[in-house]
Amino acid sequence: xxxxMTQKILxxxxxxxxxxxxxxxxxxxxxxxxxxxTSPVAIKEMEKMKVEGVFDKxxxxxxxxHFVPNxxxxxxxxxxxxxxxxxxxxxxxYFEVGEMGIEHALLPExxxxxxxxxxxxxxxxxxxxxALGAFSTGVxxxxxxxxxxxxxxWFKVPAAIKFHLVGKPSEWVSGKDVILHIxxxxxxxxxxxxxxxxxxxxxxxxxxxxxFTIANMAIEAGGKNGIFPVDETAVAYMEAHSRKKYTIYExxxxxxxxxxYTIDLSALRPTVAFPHLPENTKIxxxxxEDIAIQQVVIGSCTNGRLDDLxxxxxxxxxxHVAKGMRCIVIPATQAIYLQAMEEGLLKIFIxxxxxxSTPTCGPCLGGYMGILAEGERCVSxxxxxxxxxxxxxxxxxxxxxxxxxAASAVAGKITCPCKLG
Amino acid sequence: xxSAKGTVFKYGDNVDTDVIIPARYLxxxxxxxxxxxxxxxxxxxxxxxxxxxxxxxADKNFGCGSSREHAPIAxxxxxxxxxxxxxxxxxxxxxxxxxxxxxxxxxxxxxxxEEGDEVEVDFDSGMIKNLTKGTSFQGQAFxxxxxxxxxxxxxxxxxxxxxxxxx
Numbered sequence: 374x375x376x377x378m379t380q381k382i383l384x385x386x387x388x389x390x391x392x393x394x395x396x397x398x399x400x401x402x403x404x405x406x407x408x409x410x411t412s413p414v415a416i417k418e419m420e421k422m423k424v425e426g427v428f429d430k431x432x433x434x435x436x437x438x439h440f441v442p443n444x445x446x447x448x449x450x451x452x453x454x455x456x457x458x459x460x461x462x463x464x465x466x467y468f469e470v471g472e473m474g475i476e477h478a479l480l481p482e483x484x485x486x487x488x489x490x491x492x493x494x495x496x497x498x499x500x501x502x503x504a505l506g507a508f509s510t511g512v513x514x515x516x517x518x519x520x521x522x523x524x525x526x527w528f529k530v531p532a533a534i535k536f537h538l539v540g541k542p543s544e545w546v547s548g549k550d551v552i553l554h555i556x557x558x559x560x561x562x563x564x565x566x567x568x569x570x571x572x573x574x575x576x577x578x579x580x581x582x583x584x585f586t587i588a589n590m591a592i593e594a595g596g597k598n599g600i601f602p603v604d605e606t607a608v609a610y611m612e613a614h615s616r617k618k619y620t621i622y623e624x625x626x627x628x629x630x631x632x633x634y635t636i637d638l639s640a641l642r643p644t645v646a647f648p649h650l651p652e653n654t655k656i657x658x659x660x661x662e663d664i665a666i667q668q669v670v671i672g673s674c675t676n677g678r679l680d681d682l683x684x685x686x687x688x689x690x691x692x693h694v695a696k697g698m699r700c701i702v703i704p705a706t707q708a709i710y711l712q713a714m715e716e717g718l719l720k721i722f723i724x725x726x727x728x729x730s731t732p733t734c735g736p737c738l739g740g741y742m743g744i745l746a747e748g749e750r751c752v753s754x755x756x757x758x759x760x761x762x763x764x765x766x767x768x769x770x771x772x773x774x775x776x777x778x779a780a781s782a783v784a785g786k787i788t789c790p791c792k793l794g
Numbered sequence: 795x796x797s798a799k800g801t802v803f804k805y806g807d808n809v810d811t812d813v814i815i816p817a818r819y820l821x822x823x824x825x826x827x828x829x830x831x832x833x834x835x836x837x838x839x840x841x842x843x844x845x846x847x848x849x850x851x852a853d854k855n856f857g858c859g860s861s862r863e864h865a866p867i868a869x870x871x872x873x874x875x876x877x878x879x880x881x882x883x884x885x886x887x888x889x890x891x892x893x894x895x896x897x898x899x900x901x902x903x904x905x906x907x908e909e910g911d912e913v914e915v916d917f918d919s920g921m922i923k924n925l926t927k928g929t930s931f932q933g934q935a936f937x938x939x940x941x942x943x944x945x946x947x948x949x950x951x952x953x954x955x956x957x958x959x960x961x
Binding site for chain 2: 447738
């Protein structure tokens with residue numbers, strides 16, 4: 374029996390000709406990532422290890438992005454801890470405020486994640502880089518510490534689920550709708566411990582930003598990783614952003630999959646996940662009641678990229694957010710921010726009554742920059758709508774695409790852009 | 795620690811790491827401070843009622859969501875001796891093993907144990923006994939490799955003892 378794309382990458386990094394689902398392996402790491410929440414714990418753990426420094430100062434990325442610019446004294450202490458560690462160990466890829474961005478948007482943009490890599494990150498959305506054909510997965514701080522010290526990590530080789538994507542998405546349907554549809558279909562533990570491998574001719578109709586969004590939310594279905602084949606679009610992205618050598622792996626024809634699904638992209642509709650699980654999805658056409666909202670967040674590692682800002686601006690251009698609406702737009706990186714400024718997108722947002730923030734994860738995890746009070750509702754382009762995720766335990770988050778979020782900000786209730794007058 | 799014995803706190807499906815330790819407390823990484831807010835957004839009384847040795851039992855996908863190791867750290871520092879669930883989210887599973895918080899997957903146990911039951915777990919065999927109801931369940935024993943990490947009381951000690959040794 375053959376191997377899946379994920380299994381081939383893992384086998385190559387474990388020095389094995391073949392691996393199979395369930396096997397425990399130790400793999401060499403191409404990149405180890407941490408942020409300002411998880412790195413301080415990892416640094417403390419690494420200090421307990423009998424090792425001299427990090428395994429490779431070029432293969433570690435430290436991105437303070439959750440609570441920066443520092444939201445309070447304790448966050449400032451965490452960031453200081455990360456900064457001093459980076460300095461002490463001469464970490465090449467440490468990104469200070471002013472050059473940082475939300476980690477999973479920043480690292481591909483900086484060319485640090487390429488096809489064929491094995492990447493671990495102490496952040497659950499590390500699975501994002503599967504969009505470029507890498508094996509990447511979220512881990513905790515101790516795994517990050519061990520990875521920084523040894524350049525290796527243990528893995529149980531995952532089984533896989535195959536998603537055949539066919540057709541072309543219609544107007545207002547984006548990568549976010551694809552992944553929300555899938556999570557609604559298989560549930561928040563539908564891919565538990567498994568790879569989600571996306572294949573099929575429909576992929577050519579998805580932009581890189583669509584694919585990043587889809588791979589990013591594999592964790593919301595419980596997946597170990599999400600991964601796309603490396604096509605011309607992915608190669609063009611890597612050649613534009615990276616000088617790293619990449620390796621293209623392809624699944625064997627006889628690879629085993631636990632389940633297979635076919636998804637017709639042309640049949641999908643803008644989709645919203647209702648509180649309090651990403652699997653509680655409805656298509657906008659099904660929402661008959663008026664769901665009044667007080668806040669909209671457009672940003673995050675899921676949807677803070679250029680495609681996302683462009684479509685939100687397209688919806689908001691010449692319109693204004695509803696009275697009483699707080700609309701917070703967060704470009705994911707400095708480069709995206711700058712490009713959005715040059716394209717006039719930020720002007721559109723500001724004229725529409727939105728605020729534009731420096732890159733931060735802040736509101737997505739209820740850190741700062743958009744916390745909800747009791748009883749408030751938010752349409753958010755982020756990735757989780759758990760109880761209390763964005764603030765009060767009696768607040769509600771509705772997950773949606775940037776197009777739906779922007780339209781909802783204008784209408785003051787959950788709305789499809791196609792319904793705006 | 796070869797076994798655990800304690801009173802059960804019972805929860806349902808998809809207990810996520812945001813309710814185990816809300817992000818508003820993640821500006822700290824001090825175990826005692828995290829423990830003071832453990833389970834706060836799902837069970838406000840947990841920190842007042844939990845005693846050293848108590849056991850958490852839950853249904854599917856325990857620990858889903860964020861990769862924050864602060865979640866198992868908070869549970870362990872609160873005094874919990876073991877978590878039993880039908881299934882665990884994979885990052886939580888790794889983190890628990892890496893910090894030496896014993897966890898056992900056992901769908902039957904999660905169905906056959908209620909809030910307040912007295913439960914005993916043997917980590918070597920994976921055997922779970924409900925002392926209140928007089929029932930027992932065979933949980934999944936850890937693979938040998940994980941047993942070695944647990945025996946070393948976490949990945950850091952394991953690496954200190956076994957650096958550069960293949961699995």
